[in-house]
Amino acid sequence: MQDDNDLTQPESDQFPWVDVEEARNRTELQAEHDARRARALYQEGARSCPKCDASPQNLAWFYFESPQWTWEGALCGRAGWMPFATPAMCRWTFSWSA
Numbered sequence: 001m002q003d004d005n006d007l008t009q010p011e012s013d014q015f016p017w018v019d020v021e022e023a024r025n026r027t028e029l030q031a032e033h034d035a036r037r038a039r040a041l042y043q044e045g046a047r048s049c050p051k052c053d054a055s056p057q058n059l060a061w062f063y064f065e066s067p068q069w070t071w072e073g074a075l076c077g078r079a080g081w082m083p084f085a086t087p088a089m090c091r092w093t094f095s096w097s098a
Contacts, residue, residue: 033063
């Protein structure tokens with residue numbers, strides 16, 4: 001049984017935590033994408049975090065890109081904006097990039 005507070009385990013509708021953290025900490029990836037613009041575009045439709053109840057105004061936004069191997073051979077590569085509730089470290093929604 002998965003512990004809902006164990007963020008080291010992937011959630012059924014999310015990506016493995018190690019991949020999320022890697023993307024979040026890639027400064028070159030984050031520099032290529034404007035989080036202020038993402039917040040302006042997506043915040044209105046965002047909901048409060050279902051785990052810690054952080055309001056949409058208090059969510060941090062970062063650009064997620066799945067690992068390179070997921071893009072090879074037309075597998076399951078994904079990229080887009082991900083809201084992130086800090087300091088609770090809840091990631092919960094994925095806003096696909098156009």
